[in-house]
Structure formats: C-alpha cells, structure tokens
Amino acid sequence: MRLHPFTPFLLVLATALLAVLLPAPLGPVALLVVVMLVAVATGAWRAAGAAILLSVPLWIFLLLLHGAMRGGEGWQAAVAQGARLTAIIAASLLAYRAFRPARFLDAAASRGWSSGSALLILATLQAAPRLRARAARILEAQRSRGLRVRGRPLGRIGALAPVALPLILQTLGEVDARAMALETRAVGGGRRTALENVRLRWPDHVLLAAAALAVVAAFCWRALW
Amino acid sequence: MKGLETASLGFQYGEGGPAALDGVSVALASGAVSWLTGAPGAGTSTLLLAACGLAPQYTGGVVSGSCRLLDEDPQTAEGRARLSGRVAYVSADPASQLSGIAETVVREVAFAPANLGWPRERIDLAAGAALDRMEVSHLSSRLPASLSGGEQQRVVIASMLVLSPEVWLLDEPGSALDARGRATLAAILADEARRGALVVVASEDADWLAGFADRLIVMAGGRIVRDGVPADLLADPALAVTGAGSTAVADFARALAERDPAFESGRLPVTVADALERWQ
Amino acid sequence: MAVTALLEFDRVGFAYRGAGVSAVTDITLSVSAGEGVALLGPNGAGKTTLLRLAMALLHPTSGDVRVSGRSTRGRMPEDLAGDAGFLFQQPEHQLFASTVGEDVAFGPRRLGRANVDAAVSEALEALELGDVRSVHPYDLPAPRRRLVALAGVLALRAGLLLLDEPTSGLDRRSRRLVRQAVARHRALGGAVLAVSHDGEFVLEALDRAIILDRGSTIQDSSVPRALGVHGAPPAPAWAEIAAALGAPAESRRFEPAVEFVSMRCRERRHA
Numbered sequence: 001m002r003l004h005p006f007t008p009f010l011l012v013l014a015t016a017l018l019a020v021l022l023p024a025p026l027g028p029v030a031l032l033v034v035v036m037l038v039a040v041a042t043g044a045w046r047a048a049g050a051a052i053l054l055s056v057p058l059w060i061f062l063l064l065l066h067g068a069m070r071g072g073e074g075w076q077a078a079v080a081q082g083a084r085l086t087a088i089i090a091a092s093l094l095a096y097r098a099f100r101p102a103r104f105l106d107a108a109a110s111r112g113w114s115s116g117s118a119l120l121i122l123a124t125l126q127a128a129p130r131l132r133a134r135a136a137r138i139l140e141a142q143r144s145r146g147l148r149v150r151g152r153p154l155g156r157i158g159a160l161a162p163v164a165l166p167l168i169l170q171t172l173g174e175v176d177a178r179a180m181a182l183e184t185r186a187v188g189g190g191r192r193t194a195l196e197n198v199r200l201r202w203p204d205h206v207l208l209a210a211a212a213l214a215v216v217a218a219f220c221w222r223a224l225w
Numbered sequence: 226m227k228g229l230e231t232a233s234l235g236f237q238y239g240e241g242g243p244a245a246l247d248g249v250s251v252a253l254a255s256g257a258v259s260w261l262t263g264a265p266g267a268g269t270s271t272l273l274l275a276a277c278g279l280a281p282q283y284t285g286g287v288v289s290g291s292c293r294l295l296d297e298d299p300q301t302a303e304g305r306a307r308l309s310g311r312v313a314y315v316s317a318d319p320a321s322q323l324s325g326i327a328e329t330v331v332r333e334v335a336f337a338p339a340n341l342g343w344p345r346e347r348i349d350l351a352a353g354a355a356l357d358r359m360e361v362s363h364l365s366s367r368l369p370a371s372l373s374g375g376e377q378q379r380v381v382i383a384s385m386l387v388l389s390p391e392v393w394l395l396d397e398p399g400s401a402l403d404a405r406g407r408a409t410l411a412a413i414l415a416d417e418a419r420r421g422a423l424v425v426v427a428s429e430d431a432d433w434l435a436g437f438a439d440r441l442i443v444m445a446g447g448r449i450v451r452d453g454v455p456a457d458l459l460a461d462p463a464l465a466v467t468g469a470g471s472t473a474v475a476d477f478a479r480a481l482a483e484r485d486p487a488f489e490s491g492r493l494p495v496t497v498a499d500a501l502e503r504w505q
Numbered sequence: 506m507a508v509t510a511l512l513e514f515d516r517v518g519f520a521y522r523g524a525g526v527s528a529v530t531d532i533t534l535s536v537s538a539g540e541g542v543a544l545l546g547p548n549g550a551g552k553t554t555l556l557r558l559a560m561a562l563l564h565p566t567s568g569d570v571r572v573s574g575r576s577t578r579g580r581m582p583e584d585l586a587g588d589a590g591f592l593f594q595q596p597e598h599q600l601f602a603s604t605v606g607e608d609v610a611f612g613p614r615r616l617g618r619a620n621v622d623a624a625v626s627e628a629l630e631a632l633e634l635g636d637v638r639s640v641h642p643y644d645l646p647a648p649r650r651r652l653v654a655l656a657g658v659l660a661l662r663a664g665l666l667l668l669d670e671p672t673s674g675l676d677r678r679s680r681r682l683v684r685q686a687v688a689r690h691r692a693l694g695g696a697v698l699a700v701s702h703d704g705e706f707v708l709e710a711l712d713r714a715i716i717l718d719r720g721s722t723i724q725d726s727s728v729p730r731a732l733g734v735h736g737a738p739p740a741p742a743w744a745e746i747a748a749a750l751g752a753p754a755e756s757r758r759f760e761p762a763v764e765f766v767s768m769r770c771r772e773r774r775h776a
Contacts, residue, residue: 101326109339122326130320130370134598141599144560145657146586146615162611165601169643177321180283185324185337185384186310193339193348195332265646265676317674373548400674403702404739429676432742470677473705473742477763485767487774500746504770 004204005104008095014211015091021218023225024080032087039094047097051090058085102195109192119187131167139163228423229253229276229392233290236268236275236447240287245271247447248290253440255391255423258414260438260455262429264468267444269427273394276425277312278305295391295423310341312392313385317400319377323369324384330372331356331365334384341388348387355387358413374401382410393417393424399433411437431472435459435495443469460492474500510574511588511665511696512536512559517568519554528554529720532568538664541687541697541711543728545737550717552700556667559698560591572665587616590663594670596654600642605634605653608642612661621660628656631686648679655686666690668699672706684710704738709758729754 018031039048059082066078101122142162143149149159182188229252236246246268253259261269274280278299281288288300295311298304316322327333334352343351356362359379364372369380378401385393393414399407407430415437418424428434434441434455441458443451445467451458458464459471462479470476471493478493478500494500513535520527529551536542544552557563558570561577561584570577573588582591590612593599602608609628613621629635632652642650658666666687672680680703687697687710701707707714707728714731716724723735732740740748744757747765756765 100328102328102332105326119324119326137593138599140562140582141591141593141596142611143582144562144586144589144591144593145612145661146583148583148615150581162601166599169601170598173643174321176283177316177318178325180279180314181322182324183279183283183305184277184312184314186340193342193345195335195339195345195348265648265678397674474746477743477746477759480759480763481767481770484763485771488767488770497742497745497749500742501749504746504750504766504773 002201003098003207004198004200005100005107007200007204007207008098010208011211012088012091012095014215016088017215018218019084019087021215021222023221025076025083027218028080028083028087032083032090035087035090035094039090042094044094044097047093048090051086051093054089055082055086058082103198105192106194106196107198109194110198119182131171134170135163135167138166227295227391228255229292229294229425231272231276231290231292234272234275234292235289236271236280236286238271238284238286244447245286246275249444249447249449250290251442251449251452253423253425256418256421257439258418258424258426258437259440259442260434261425261427261442261444262431262434262469263444265429267468268447269444270396271447272444273314273396273425273427275300277308277314277392277394279314308392310337310388311390312394313388313390315382315385315393315395315398317397319374319381319401320370322381323377327369329366330361330369330380333369333380334387337384337388351387351389352383355383358386359383360409375403375406378402379406379409382413386413389420391422393422393426395424395426395428397428397430398426399428399430407433429470431459431470431475435472443467445469456495459495462490462493472496509538510535511538511572512698513569513571514555514558515569515571517555517558517565517570519558519563519566527566527720529558529717532720532722534715534722534725536665536696536698538694538696539691540713541691541699543707543711543714543731544698544700544717545707545714545731545735546717546723547736549719550736551720552717553669554720555717556591556669556698556700559665559667560589561585562591583615586612586661586663588663589665589667590658590661591667592655592658592669592671594673595651596658597642597647597650600650600653600657603641604639605629605642605645605656606638608653609657609660612657616661618662624660624662625656628660631659631689632656632682648675651675652679652682655683659686659690664695666695666697666699668697668701670701670703671699672701672703680706687711702738704732704744705741707738708732708741708744727754729757 015035019028022028022031036048062078062082066074147159147162232250234246234249235244237244249272261272263269271280274284275288276292276294276299280286292299294308297307299308324333324336327336331352334355335348338348338351356365359382361376361379361383364376369377372380398410402410411433414424426434438455441453441455442449450467459475462482464471465479472495474497475493475495482488482490494503514532517529517532518527519529532555544555546552554563558565559572561580561582564577572585600608602611606625609625610621613624618624629638632655634652634656637645642653671683684706691697697711699711711728714726714728714737715722716731716735716737718736724731731737743759743762747757747762750766750769752762752765756762
C-alpha cells in the first residue's frame with residue numbers, strides 16, 4: 001500500500017493534536033496503544049522499539065517529578081504526559097520510516113513548490129543505510145587494530161570514539177562534496193519536473209478522513225465536557 | 226569568446242595561506258580537450274573549481290583576478306544561475322557525487338533534467354541515451370548506492386552526459402574506473418569536444434590523457450609553467466623539473482638516459498611503439 | 506632452515522549465509538616470511554573474501570585458515586591484530602584521532618606494545634609523514650591520509666600484511682611510498698598478501714601472483730607470468746618493452762628492465 005508522501009506527516013500532525021485533545025489519562029494511553037499497534041501491523045518493530053527506548057528517560061523523569069510533587073493524582077498526569085510524548089515520538093519515527101525523498105520531491109514538484117536547500121537535507125537524511133554500512137566497516141578496521149568490543153560495559157563505551165568519530169567527520173566532510181554535486185545538477189532553480197505521478201489514492205483518503213474525524217470528535221468532546 | 230578565459234586568477238584557501246592559484250591567465254577554447262597536470266598541490270583542482278564558481282562558494286577562500294566561462298562570470302550568483310545545467314563537474318569519488326535521493330540509476334540520471342524542468346518525454350529519451358553511451362543500461366533499476374565504485378562513476382558521468390553540457394570540467398575522473406571504463410570515457414570526451422564542448426581534464430594519468438588531449442598545460446605552485454602540444458611536452462626530458470610526470474614509457478626512457486649518458490638524449494619516446502621503433 | 510609460513514589456507518571453502526553458490530572453493534595456499542603475494546582476477550572472484558578470511562572477519566565453512574601457525578577458528582580480528590595487519594579499501598575513512606601520531610599509535614597501544622613511540626616514529630618516517638605528526642588527519646589531503654592509515658597498520662609490527670587495493674586512487678608519489686613500504690616490510694622478514702588492480706604495484710612490490718576466478722584458483726605463478734592473462738591487470742609499459750626486446754621474466758621490473766634495455770642498446774651500438 002503506497003501512501004502519498006504527505007500523508008504520514010499529516011498523520012503525525014493528527015497524532016499530536018489528538019495527544020493534546022484527548023482526555024487524560026485514558027485518551028493518550030489509548031492513542032499510544034493505537035500507534036504501537038499500527039507500528040506492529042506495518043512491521044516497524046525497530047521504530048516501535050526505538051520510540052520506547054527514547055522515551056524511557058522521559059518516563060523516569062515524569063514519574064519522579066509528578067509522583068513526588070502531587071501525590072496520587074500526579075501519577076495519572078505523569079502517565080498521560082508520558083503517553084502523549086511517546087505516541088508522538090513513535091508516530092514521527094513511523095513517518096520517517098515511510099519517508100521516500102524521491103516521491104516527496106515529485107509530490108512537491110506536482111504542486112509547483114521549488115526544491116532548494118531542502119534537497120541537501122534530504123540527501124543527508126538518506127545517508128542512514130550508507131552510514132550503517134560504513135560504521136560496520138570502520139568497526140572492522142578498528143578491531144583489526146586490536147580494539148576489543150567484548151567485555152566490560154565501560155570498555156565498550158571507550159570503543160565508541162574510534163567508530164563514531166570517523167563516521168561523524170566523514171559525513172560532515174561529505175556534506176560539502178554533496179552540496180557541490182547538487183549544485184552542478186541544477187538544484188535550487190525553478191520548477192522541477194515530477195518524474196512520477198504522485199496522487200492521493202483511496203488509502204490516503206480513508207486515513208486522512210479518519211484522522212480528521214478523530215481530531216474533530218476529540219475537539220468536540222473536549223469542548224463539551 | 227566562448228570557452229574559459231582567466232586573467233591573473235588568484236586563489237587562497239585560508240587567510241594568509243599559500244596561494245593555490247597565483248596569477249593564472251589562460252584561454253581554453255571550446256571544441257578541444259585541454260589537459261591540466263602537475264604534482265599534487267600544483268593548483269589543477271583549484272583551477273577547475275574556480276572556473277565554475279564552486280570555489281570559493283563551497284570551499285571557502287578568497288579569489289582574485291577574473292574568470293569568464295561561456296562569457297559569464299561564475300564568481301557571481303547571476304552568472305552561476307545562467308550557467309546552471311550547462312556545466313558538468315566530475316570529481317574522482319563517485320559516492321559523494323550521487324544525489325543520494327534517487328532510488329534507481331535511471332532516476333539518478335534523470336535528476337538534473339528534472340530539476341531543470343524538462344518535459345518527461347525529453348528526459349526519458351536523453352536518460353536512455355546517456356545510460357547506453359556509458360554502458361550501464363543494464364543497471365537501470367538498481368539502487369545507486371549498491372553499485373561498485375566503477376559502476377557508480379559511470380552513472381555519475383551519465384548523469385551529466387544527459388544534459389549535453391557545453392562545458393566539462395573533470396578532476397581525475399578515471400580514478401574509480403577500470404581500463405575499459407577509462408577508454409569509454411576518453412572516447413566520449415573526445416566526441417564531446419568534437420561536438421563543440423569545452424573539455425578540461427585535470428589528471429596525473431599521462432598514459433590515459435596522451436591518447437586524446439589536444440593541449441597540455443602544466444602547473445606548479447599555482448602557476449602555469451608549460452603550455453603546448455601533449456606529444457611535444459611529454460617527450461621533453463625537462464618536464465620532470467616541473468614535478469609533473471610523463472607517460473610510463475617516457476619516464477622509463479628518462480631513467481635509461483640518466484643511467485647511460487651515452488644513450489640518445491633529446492626527445493623521449495612517449496608510447497611503446499615509439500620506444501620499440503628506436504630500440505629494437 | 507625452516508621457512509615460516511605466516512599464512513596458510515588449507516582446502517578452504519566459504520559461502521555467505523543464504524547464498525547458493527560458494528564465494529571460494531577448495532583454496533590451498535601459503536605465504537611465507539619475506540614473500541609478497543598478489544591476489545588477482547575479475548570482480549567477484551573471491552579475492553576480498555580470502556583477505557577477510559585471513560583476518561578472521563569471516564570464518565571458513567570448510568577447511569582451515571592458519572595465521573602464524575594458529576587456526577583462526579573461534580578467534581576474532583582483535584585476537585589476530587598482533588600477527589596480521591589489515592589495510593581496508595579507502596582506509597582514510599577510519600582515522601579518528603586528533604593528530605596523525607595519535608592515530609598511528611592507536612594499534613600498538615591496544616596491543617600493549619612496549620615501544621609505541623618507536624614503532625610510530627618508524628612507521629611515519631617510512632611513509633614520509635614525520636613532518637605532519639601533530640597535524641589533524643582531516644587537515645591532510647586524501648592520499649596522505651591513506652598513508653597515515655597504512656602507517657597505523659605498519660606500527661602494529663605484525664608479520665603478515667593484508668592489503669586491499671592499497672594504491673587505488675593515489676597519486677604517483679604516494680604509490681611509490683606504498684611500494685617502498687611493502688618492499689621494506691618484506692625485506693625485514695614480513696609477508697604480504699595483497700588484492701590489486703594496479704599492474705605497476707604488483708610487478709614492482711610482489712613476487713607471486715594467484716589468479717582467482719569464481720572462487721577457485723586458476724593460476725599460481727611468478728608475477729611476470731601472471732600479468733595480462735585471465736583477467737589479471739596488464740603489465741606496465743616498461744615490462745612490455747623489455748619483454749619485446751627479449752628480457753626474461755625476472756628482468757621486467759623497472760630497475761632490471763633499465764639495466765637490460767641499456768645493455769641491449771649498448772650491444773647494438775657496438776655491433
């Protein structure tokens with residue numbers, strides 16, 4: 001099911017709105033459950049896991065803060081806030097996962113928007129799989145020079161620098177070269193031709209309509225209670 | 226005149242640093258292949274970058290003197306805008322030249338024409354032709370990042386070829402290519418020059434360029450120190466003084482002359498055929 | 506006097522998990538102290554796979570790989586770092602320290618070597634990097650960064666050097682420095698196994714060549730007999746000239762070829 005490139009971002013926006021509008025604490029928690037179910041259903045285990053990992057320090061902080069300050073009612077507020085943020089993080093990660101720059105560009109071109117420097121950001125974002133491959137290669141090189149990766153956790157943190165630093169330096173160094181390459185490919189000019197027709201199809205209409213209805217319903221519920 | 230014309234062009238990368246270009250005045254004509262060579266640091270790469278305005282815009286630094294490319298000033302934003310899509314710049318490392326956005330090779334090649342707003346049918350035709358000429362049509366639906374270095378470089382060149390540019394600026398473009406790839410590129414660049422394009426190649430690979438360059442310019446310390454016909458300059462034993470290398474045969478002949486002073490001095494043989502003619 | 510085999514492949518086979526076809530099949534070869542062996546052949550022939558097997562980055566699915574007499578079975582690349590040094594393709598991407606000297610010192614320090622400073626100095630001198638010891642690696646142009654990476658491997662003082670396309674994309678001077686470093690390593694009793702498409706490097710720095718195709722050995726001979734055949738890179742121009750003038754295989758390196766051709770022309774002059 002190929003979604004229109006704008007749809008995931010609109011859905012993230014809807015998630016954010018729902019997170020704020022739905023009555024706490026059940027609303028945000030239900031929202032979080034829905035987002036996680038979507039993640040699992042679309043096979044986005046990594047994104048779901050990443051969202052949880054990223055939220056852990058957040059939850060700890062919230063539970064400590066609210067629990068310590070406000071007693072019984074505080075826990076509910078903390079859970080609601082945590083669920084809100086985790087839901088938004090998870091939805092964002094899902095959108096990122098679904099993001100295809102080429103189609104996004106075509107969709108933008110179809111609407112007559114010009115490309116500009118957004119392309120450089122896009123090109124850098126697309127570096128993710130290449131970075132993974134490169135990180136693996138750098139790790140091999142450092143291990144071949146005696147870097148130990150098994151053993152004490154503290155030692156493992158020490159093993160980060162020889163892998164992370166070259167990765168960062170290389171990527172930063174490449175930004176210039178890539179910017180030059182993009183300039184020679186006439187990026188940043190006027191209207192771009194869309195290489196593929198990107199249209200809103202029925203899955204987009206269904207999802208966006210459902211999201212819009214949910215937001216309106218939540219707003220009404222909020223306004224009336 | 227069309228082509229590249231510089232007048233006392235100077236360039237410095239950092240403040241108070243050495244001059245990467247020092248008063249370079251040269252006129253390179255369209256319709257010919259000009260070859261820039263020199264030891265690393267001689268200024269050949271910088272000259273290419275300054276000629277199309279990529280330096281100092283993306284490299285930082287200070288430019289002095291003047292430069293005109295196709296009668297435009299590449300050092301101004303208006304000039305660069307008017308040159309957009311007419312100048313191809315190819316460097317040695319293919320991975321950093323891929324757009325990073327296209328999911329297939331054919332989309333990568335279509336990237337520049339799409340940015341220029343060409344109609345789809347024209348893009349399809351031109352992209353197909355470019356892929357054929359670079360002999361990578363069989364890779365059309367592959368992900369560019371999954372290709373080998375040599376294949377990627379062919380795709381990068383095809384991505385420029387599709388525009389039928391009026392100017393080709395290439396910096397060690399054969400580095401990532403195998404012998405067959407370099408031969409293909411040589412034929413294409415010679416064709417482009419015949420078609421009327423300005424072709425400038427910066428390279429140390431004398432054996433490759435000797436076969437198709439029309440003019441050789443040797444640089445050292447940011448200045449032009451030799452300028453002439455490749456066959457003549459390559460055969461000159463004094464070329465080594467500039468820090469630039471000659472063909473493998475000429476270097477071998479020079480070593481022979483150094484070893485045996487009674488050896489014939491004067492012009493060195495430049496190709497294997499030359500050498501065997503003299504020594505067999 | 507027994508000659509030590511620093512690397513042995515004993516009927517080694519390897520297939521990537523899930524692949525139908527083996528990457529390499531039944532490879533038997535050994536590299537002894539002082540030897541320089543080139544792995545040649547078309548892309549996909551299995552050359553890099555052999556290098557990776559030698560460094561325990563991969564483990565054979567059949568047969569045994571032995572480095573300095575010990576099998577790589579159950580061992581990791583970091584275990585072999587004292588015996589084998591691996592130079593990856595485009596190694597200039599793996600530099601991370603704030604100075605050249607620090608990066609070159611990384612390996613010997615990890616190995617707990619006694620004389621780190623001496624090893625670093627020696628490696629830097631060999632590659633004419635003494636003057637940039639305190640410079641940040643990324644302030645150097647790519648070819649010099651490549652030499653810094655090579656210095657980092659040389660500083661390990663491992664007996665076996667495994668090189669993957671060490672000269673690709675380098676300028677003349679840097680290629681010469683790599684050749685010299687390899688020759689020096691062999692002269693000191695080390696061994697070298699290198700994958701390369703550079704006919705000049707192979708002819709000048711190495712003495713044996715193994716040509717691979719589709720995972721099997723096609724030919725195992727001296728370098729001059731291997732260049733230009735079966736997908737191996739062509740011999741450099743002077744080798745071609747020397748051969749055309751009747752030079753035997755051993756006289757086709759640059760220096761011997763200069764000797765031979767010079768003598769030939771002198772004979773002709775006096776004839």
